[in-house]
Amino acid sequence: xxxxxxxxxxxxxxxxxxxxxxxxxxxxxxxxxxxxxxxxxxxxxxxxxxxxxxxxxxxxxxxxxxxxxxxxxxxxxxxxxxxxxxxxxxxxxxxxxxxxxxxxxxxxxxxxxxxxxxxxxxxxxxxxxxxxxxxxxxxxxxxxxxxxxxxxxxxxxxxxxxxxxxxxxxxxxxxxxxxxxxxxxxxxxxxxxxxxxxxxxxxxxxxxxxxxxxxxxxxxxxxxxxxxxxxxxxxxxxxxxxxxxxxxxxxxxxxxxxxxxxxxxxxxxxxxxxxxxxxxxxxxxxxxxxxxxxxxxxxxxxxxxxxxxxxxxxxxx
Amino acid sequence: xxxxxxxxxxxxxxxxxxxxxxxxxxxxxxxxxxxxxxxxxxxxxxxxxxxxxxxxxxxxxxxxxxxxxxxxxxxxxxxxxxxxxxxxxxxxxxxxxxxxxxxxxxxxxxxxxxxxxxxxxxxxxxxxxxxxxxxxxxxxxxxxxxxxxxxxxxxxxxxxxxxxxxxxxxxxxxxxxxxxxxxxxxxxxxxxxxxxxxxxxxxxxxxxxxxxxxxxxxxxxxxxxxxxxxxxxxxxxxxxxxxxxxxxxxxxxxxxxxxxxxxxxxxxxxxxxxxxxxxxxxxxxxxxxxxxxxxxxxxxxxxxxxxxxxxxxxxxxxxxxxxxxxxxxxxxxxxxxxxxxxxxxxxxxxxxx
Numbered sequence: 001x002x003x004x005x006x007x008x009x010x011x012x013x014x015x016x017x018x019x020x021x022x023x024x025x026x027x028x029x030x031x032x033x034x035x036x037x038x039x040x041x042x043x044x045x046x047x048x049x050x051x052x053x054x055x056x057x058x059x060x061x062x063x064x065x066x067x068x069x070x071x072x073x074x075x076x077x078x079x080x081x082x083x084x085x086x087x088x089x090x091x092x093x094x095x096x097x098x099x100x101x102x103x104x105x106x107x108x109x110x111x112x113x114x115x116x117x118x119x120x121x122x123x124x125x126x127x128x129x130x131x132x133x134x135x136x137x138x139x140x141x142x143x144x145x146x147x148x149x150x151x152x153x154x155x156x157x158x159x160x161x162x163x164x165x166x167x168x169x170x171x172x173x174x175x176x177x178x179x180x181x182x183x184x185x186x187x188x189x190x191x192x193x194x195x196x197x198x199x200x201x202x203x204x205x206x207x208x209x210x211x212x213x214x215x216x217x218x219x220x221x222x223x224x225x226x227x228x229x230x231x232x233x234x235x236x237x238x239x240x241x242x243x244x245x246x247x248x249x250x251x252x253x254x255x256x257x258x259x260x261x262x263x264x265x266x267x268x269x270x271x272x273x274x275x276x277x278x279x280x281x282x283x284x285x286x287x288x289x290x291x292x293x294x295x296x297x298x299x300x301x302x303x304x305x306x307x308x309x310x311x312x313x314x315x316x317x
Numbered sequence: 318x319x320x321x322x323x324x325x326x327x328x329x330x331x332x333x334x335x336x337x338x339x340x341x342x343x344x345x346x347x348x349x350x351x352x353x354x355x356x357x358x359x360x361x362x363x364x365x366x367x368x369x370x371x372x373x374x375x376x377x378x379x380x381x382x383x384x385x386x387x388x389x390x391x392x393x394x395x396x397x398x399x400x401x402x403x404x405x406x407x408x409x410x411x412x413x414x415x416x417x418x419x420x421x422x423x424x425x426x427x428x429x430x431x432x433x434x435x436x437x438x439x440x441x442x443x444x445x446x447x448x449x450x451x452x453x454x455x456x457x458x459x460x461x462x463x464x465x466x467x468x469x470x471x472x473x474x475x476x477x478x479x480x481x482x483x484x485x486x487x488x489x490x491x492x493x494x495x496x497x498x499x500x501x502x503x504x505x506x507x508x509x510x511x512x513x514x515x516x517x518x519x520x521x522x523x524x525x526x527x528x529x530x531x532x533x534x535x536x537x538x539x540x541x542x543x544x545x546x547x548x549x550x551x552x553x554x555x556x557x558x559x560x561x562x563x564x565x566x567x568x569x570x571x572x573x574x575x576x577x578x579x580x581x582x583x584x585x586x587x588x589x590x591x592x593x594x595x596x597x598x599x600x601x602x603x604x605x606x607x608x609x610x611x612x613x614x615x616x617x618x619x620x621x622x623x624x625x626x627x628x629x630x631x632x633x634x635x636x637x638x639x640x641x642x643x644x645x646x647x648x649x650x651x652x653x654x655x656x657x658x659x660x661x662x663x664x665x666x667x668x669x670x
Contacts, residue, residue, distance in 0.1 A: 002338040009376055013445065021446050043562065045447050051557035072468070072565075074460030075513035080436045082452030091457045093465075093561050102561035104453055104461075112513050117468050133450045164450050166441060170376035170433045173338040206386070208342065213360040213389025215346050 003174040011166045012242050017131075019059045020048045022160050025131035029155035031145065033065035033123070035099045044099035045133075065096035066145045067122040072102075075112040082166060084134055090115050094139060108138035128152040131159025177207040180221060188287050188294035190224040192260060200261040226285040228257035228264075229307045230299070231315035233277050251277050255299050256315050263315050270298035279313045280306035323414050324538035324545030325666065327356025327531035328634045333495040333622035336431040337525040341375060344527035345387035345427050352423060352529035357541055360389035363531070364419035366396050367410045369403035369426040370626050373441045376432055384427065395419075402426055402591075403630030404652035404662050407530055411551055420537035426627030427527035435523060435625070443656070444558055456520060458560060458656040460512040463596040465565045467514055471603075474514060477595035478505040481518035481620055484592075488617025495622040496522045518620075519595040526624030528631050546637040550578030550665035553652075560657045571604035571651070571661040578663040580605065580649060585665070587612045587639040587648040589632035593619045597658060601651060605663070615639065629653065633664055640668040 017025055020036060024045050027034045035044030036057050043051075044064045050057055073092040079085060084106045092115075093102035107121055121139035124146035129135040140146055174182075177193065184191040193202045193216040195209035203224055208215050233253040238246040251274050254263040269277065270286040283299035329351025331337075331344050339347075345368075353360055366388045372380050381398045388394060395413075399405045403426020410422035436454040443449040466472045479502050488497035500518065508516045532538075538545040554570040554577070556563055563569075575581075588611050592598045598613060607613070614620075616635040619628050629652025636650040645668065652662040 007376070011441065015445055017446070025446075047559075051559075051562055072461045072464045074457050074464065074515070075510065076457065077510075077512075080434065080452055080454065082437055082440060084451055091451075091453070091461065093461055095561075101559070104448060104451060104559075104561060106451065112510075117464065133447055162446065164445055166437070166449070168373070168376065168433050168437045168441075172376065172432050173340070175340045175343065206383075207340070208346065208386045210386040210389065211391040213346070213349070213387065215343065 003179055004171050005174050006169065006171050008167055008169050010242060013164045015162055015164065017160055017162060018048060020046050020057070020061070022158060023059065023061050025159040025162060026155060028133075028135040029129040029131050029159065031066070031125050031147065032063055033096055034061040035064040035096070036061055041100040042098060043101045044096050045103050062098070064098040065123070067120055067143045068094040068096035068099070068139075070107070070115070070117060070119045070121055071095050072117060073107065073115045075115065085138060089138065092121070092139065094121060105136060106138040108140055114141065122146070125151070129155070131155055132162055175207050176218070177216060178205050180218065181205060185296065186293040190226055190257070190285065192222050192224040193220045194222045196220055201259065202262045203257055203260050203264045204262065206262070224260055225258045227302060228255045228260070228283060229312065230254065230277065230281045230283055231256050231263055231279060231312045233279070235274050235277075249274060253277060253299060254316050255283060256312070263317065265317065268298035270300040272299070272301055280308060282307065321417070321535035322547050322549070323411055323532050323534050324547045325530055325633070325637045326533045326538050326541045326545055327352045327354070327358075328529060328637065329355055330493050330528040330631060330634060331526045333493050333524045333526040333624055335495065335523060335525070337429060341370065341380065341427050341429055341527070342384050342387050344525075345384050345425055345529070348425065348527050348529035349387050349423065352531045356531040356533070358421065358531070361392060362421050363388065363394060363423050365410060365413050365422040366394055367406040367413070367422070367424050368398045369401050369406035369424070369630065370398070370428060371400055373438050374428045374430060374432075374625055388423070401626075402652050402654055403528065403627050404633055404650070404664070405553065405629070405654070407532070407630055407633060407664070408551060408553060408662060410532055411548060414532065414534045420534045421531065423529055423531050424630065425527065425529045426624070426630035428624050428626035429525040430523045430623070430625045431525050447559070453656075455656070456512045456515065459594040459596075460515045461560065462565045462657040463514050463519070463594065466596050466600060469566050471566060472596050472599045474506060475502065476599065477519055478502045478516075480592070480595040480598045481505060484614055484617050484620040487615055488621035491616045491621065493622065494617045495524050497617060497621055515594065521593045521619045521623035522621075524622050524624045526622065526627055528624075528627045528634055530630060530633060544641050545669060546640045546666050547669065548664060549667045550580060550663070552577035553660065553662035555655070555660040558655065558659060563657070565657055568600055568604040568658050568661060571601060571658065571663070574661050574663040575605050578665050580663060580665055583647055585611055585647045585649045586645045587615060587636060588651065589614055589616060589618065589636040589648070590651045591619055591629050591632055591653045593623060593628065593653070595620065600658070605649070605651070629662065636664070637666055640666055
């Protein structure tokens with residue numbers, strides 16, 4: 001019976017906009033739409049380079065729209081969380097007046113029967129605009145833009161950055177060796193794997209012998225010793241990013257367990273100040289217990305003499 | 318550079334399924350073992366490997382690194398990765414063999430689409446300013462292009478349903494296919510739309526799977542097999558990323574790639590096309606200049622199984638199979654990537670007379 005693990009990966013991007021897209025986004029806060037000349041064409045929304053020739057385009061933008069013509073459309077009956085509207089809507093290719101190319105955006109109508117190729121649409125503006133494509137809440141049928149009564153007005157400063165956050169939920173099957181290793185760790189046991197061909201013993205979550213190109217199976221499980229040596233390390237000065245909980249410089253070490261061929265990578269330490277970490281320190285696993293399960297807190301010095309082997313530092317994977 | 322020809326000498330696919338319990342690395346172990354065995358070599362004989370896969374599909378940064386375990390790291394190998402379908406990995410491997418210093422390469426494609434909703438994954442590959450913030454997903458893009466073709470009279474909904482019924486009928490003979498069976502076109506046309514004008518049958522299934530192809534140079538290929546499938550033309554071409562900038566009634570990059578691959582030099586008997594959506598078949602056959610005498614997707618194509626990142630490389634395998642197992646002389650495989658057929662690859666293969 002396979003165990004599935006659910007995880008949510010967030011991608012909170014912040015992007016600089018540059019001279020062309022920045023102008024476009026700034027204009028959105030002013031309820032204006034801009035395009036850029038590229039030869040005989042007017043590209044809207046604007047790009048920095050001519051898609052045909054690769055030439056940089058003159059960043060002298062021209063106003064287009066605000067109304068436009070639907071060149072194609074589709075009906076989204078079940079919106080995803082990332083779609084601009086949380087009720088059924090149309091995606092459309094909209095050629096803004098004065099432009100020769102189409103932009104993708106949502107059209108807010110009640111049902112697909114309200115959509116036709118060639119129909120006229122205009123933007124419905126958000127009251128509070130930040131310089132983001134969704135400052136246009138959606139397009140609506142007709143010639144006239146819709147402006148909310150509580151319009152907050154344009155941005156005080158030119159818009160130079162934009163945020164974009166995606167969030168994807170993954171449901172991933174847990175490989176058998178990882179499940180066995182996880183269950184062993186909950187008992188305070190480090191599980192490893194012995195390649196049946198070359199005899200190398202692997203630590204960590206590897207389910208295969210990369211040297212022999214061989215998948216390992218439960219018969220290859222071995223219990224590992226919990227004493228080894230630090231081969232290499234890094235001291236990390238935390239920068240704040242979403243999900244970062246560390247505030248002070250912290251260490252991650254590579255530990256080569258006795259009799260094992262591959263290091264345990266990126267391990268925390270216990271009772272070992274950053275200044276005392278170096279290649280060759282003998283360490284042992286330090287466990288604590290929570291809710292009846294063992295948790296590896298980190299690797300603590302055993303007090304034994306250092307291992308003096310300059311080649312150890314190369315053992316990083 | 319050498320002009321010595323390169324041939325496909327072995328391949329393998331996993332069964333294509335809605336949801337696998339295997340990791341991507343495990344899928345690759347299966348196909349790399351299978352493809353090397355098919356070619357009559359071991360992992361140690363492989364000089365270069367190139368993988369096509371996608372971190373956003375896998376949901377893990379640097380997911381391709383652990384996949385290298387499946388190639389076998391000893392003796393040390395030259396390795397590369399493309400964040401593209403495995404067909405582009407094969408292209409890179411083919412280019413690598415042109416350098417003339419190594420003889421054997423393997424290309425893989427792998428993906429597990431089952432692990433997340435593809436509609437939330439796809440926008441991650443879009444323009445981050447104008448497209449991704451709208452959650453612009455692959456099915457919506459396809460539907461926008463389908464309507465343009467319908468409005469232009471280049472395809473009808475009935476023709477689209479006919480493509481689906483033919484593909485899934487053909488897939489009954491394909492042991493690797495995920496969706497197959499006899500379907501009635503009139504019944505299909507009674508279904509509701511998923512993304513108007515696309516119905517369920519116009520869309521590919523969500524598929525997990527992987528495949529691998531072994532290629533070899535000149536005499537090495539002849540030494541390994543009496544039936545090398547020679548790659549006689551190979552090219553790819555891209556168009557602007559934004560669908561709104563392009564004439565979506567045609568596929569200019571497909572035509573350009575086909576010309577560069579020398580498709581016009583002689584007729585082909587079979588074409589395996591990455592028609593992920595039904596309306597794309599009419600568009601692509603026109604872009605490639607294929608007449609009604611050419612058999613399209615006898616494997617069932619992507620409408621029968623769509624392992625994202627392996628779908629294109631599977632087309633190469635299925636076309637090569639037509640040469641090696643069914644006596645065809647000249648075939649083509651097509652792969653695509655990006656919104657509304659943005660980037661297209663054409664591979665022409667021939668048997669030895």
